[in-house]
Amino acid sequence: MKGLRHRLTRLTIIASGFLLLAMMAGLVLDLLYPPFMGRLRDHSTLVLAADDSVLRAFATADGAWRFPAETSAVDAKFLRYLKTFEDGRFGWHPGVDPIAIARAGFQAAAAGEVVSGASTLTMQTARLLEPRPRGLQAKAIEALRALQLTWRLGSEGVLDIYLTLAPYGGNLEGLRAASLGYFGKEPQYLTEAEAALLVALPQSPERLRPDRFPEAAKRARDKVLARLLAEGEIDQPAYQAALAEAVPTRRMPALSDAPHLAERLRRELPGQPVIHTTIDHALQRTLQTLLQRRSVNLEPGATLAALVVANDGRRVLAYLGSANYFDRRQFGPIDMVQAVRSPGSALKPFIYGMAFDELVVHPDTIMVDQPMRFGDWAPENFDHLFRGEISAREALQLSLNLPAVTLMDAIGAPPFAQKLTDAGFPLHLPKDAGRPGLPIVLGGVGVTLEQLVALYASFAEEGQVRALSYLANTPQAEVKPFIGALGSYYVTRILEDTPPPAAWLASGNRRQASRIAYKTGTSYGYRDAWAIGYTRDYTIGIWVGRPDGSFSGGRMGRDAAAPLLFEAFDQLPPSESALAGVPPAGALLVGNGALPANLRRYDTGPMMAAAQREQDKLRISFPLDGSTVPVAESDPILPLVLKAEGGNLPLRWLVNGKPVNSPPYLRQAQWEPDGKGAQRVTVIDSGGRSASAEIWLK
Secondary structure, three states: HHHHHHHHHHHHHHHHHHHHHHHHHHHHHHHHOOOOOOHHHHOEEEOOOOOOEEEEOOOOOOEEEEOOHHHHOOHHHHHHHHHHHHHHOOOOOOOOOOOHHHHHHHHHHEEEHOOOOOOOHHHHHHHOOOOOOHHHHHHHHHHHHHHHHHHHHHHHHHHHHHHHHHHHOOEEEEEHHHHHHOOOHHHHHOHHHHHHHHHHHHHOOOOOOOOOOOOHHHHHHHHHHHHHHHHOOEEEEEEEEHHHOOOOOOOOOOOEEOOHHHHHHHHHHOOOOOEEEEOOOOHHHHHHHHHHHOOOOOOOOEEEEEEEEEOOOOOOOEEEEEOOOHHHHOOOOOOOOOOOOOOOOOEEEEHHHHHHHHOOOOOOOOOEEOOEEEOOOOOOOOOOOOEEEHHHHHHHOOHHHHHHHHHHHOOOHHHHHHHHHHHOOEEOOOOOOOOOOHHHHEEEOOEEEEHHHHHHHHOOOOOOOOOOOEOOOOOOOEEEEEEHHHHHHHHHHHHOOOOOOOHHHHHHOOOOOOOEEEEEEHHHHHHHEEEEEEEEOEEEEEEOOOOOOOOOOOOOOOHHHHHHHHHHHHHHOOOOOOOOOOOOOOOOOOOOHHHOOHHEEEHOHHHHHHHHHHHOOOOEEEEOOOEOOOOOOOOOOOOOOEEEEEEEEEEEEEOOOOOEEEOOOOEEEOOOOOEEEEEEEEEEEEOOOEEEEEEOOO
């Protein structure tokens, strides 16, 4: 008995030693010959919305749509169907199924030919990672790799690889790519029929492609469904319903929502396989449809852009660089969110905000809107009219130029530009500009839609500005002071009282109950039309124009961009809190008469006197002295309009010393030239003052 026990002990020790040596050898081989994961790492770049739905995907270098997939993001019934049909003991065996091998061997011996295979899902996964010609040697390597993969990754890790690399026909690889490509949906939401089809396709992906061979695909799917019914995975009603469901006969269009942002982030984050954004996918699609619908009314070459931001954290919810990314006639691929353009009057609220903060003026301070010169520059209002005495509040609401330039002159253009730079938003000055000048408040500078939206969003947070956030789960950008709480409060109260655009009011489709503070802008030559607005919770910017920078006929921010701004706000939940909020310390909520004496009226002093003298000076504004004036070829030559400024009415006009018949109490006249060449135009006012211009007609 002792001898038997001794022999058993020796055998146990020897067996344990062999087992230990085998494990050590396996460990060494595993370290020396790790599985090749190159194909797994080489997958499409995915740009995802905030809910992890796909905004856009970029094919791999070899042209494949290969999306990473995980079992946690797949419909549970698909996983059950896959295991039932392909590998019933998956999860129980170590990667190789000895029962399946024995069964396949007995069946082959009995029939004299191969009747069934013994390949497991893990062995198929090994083959997907390292494709090689079929044969016994390949099978042996796959079996060893299957054991290795299970050892390293476990069953769920192996399944994740299979779901990423399994072929589904054409350039579709992986379950997610197939589900999106054939059904236009994520694999969490598959029907029984759809799941069965995706179980069947990897068996022969090219022969069973539903977009090319729908009948073969249906037969393969129905075979899977029959097996599932036999195994009790589905009941008879579900089986019949699945059989009746048609297979897809075409692939879905390539995913391309928020394409400008997707391209941008892919450039900025090279090599990052999955990019998680803050985009609200449903809102993005809604606004894309809205912009495409509105762009139909634009002339050829013109387009629209929009940016929507949640003020809390400055999360970008929708990013539309053009109305249609794929319309090259409208320069669709150009991202107008980042394009540098003239803002027109869109910067005016910020100079007012600074003036309010520095107590230069109050919203009810009386200012003067009348012709003025600032050195050699004599700005005019957009409509060429002047309102005389007017409150700062009304001047901003009416977007008058002279009061805004007056405040810019008081604050200083360089300090204004520097404050923007310090806040992280440097202006783009003209190439020939040595330093910022007064015209920047009227649009003589370059900005982007992105910058304007970020700046306007600061008004909803007491003037605290921060960069916009495009990436989910990232720290918020640093907050920087810009406009103070007082200036932000005053500006917001003024802008929220600006009447909504008439076109939006007349549409009858308005749903937005919140008050919207907004400002429009129109650049020189009608090249750019802007509307930027905000509520307590959201800020939206709209741009309309021609990406090539050419003139546009009469397009203005209030008519072209503002109605679309309000339509965009209609797609958002209304803000429940008051826009302007609680008045900050120092706010004076009184009329002009109760203001401190220094805030009742803004005195331009010597500037006004100089402006008055300049206004009184008689001069010919057209044609200018020394100019060459083209005239149309006709007989007789068409009349030419002569214009004068300043002086005292009535006026008399002479050309080459001959009187020109004209209404004496107008500042213009019509002259009918009797020939081309040199001409001398003279105007004389009631006080005897005169001005002349030497011109050349050609």
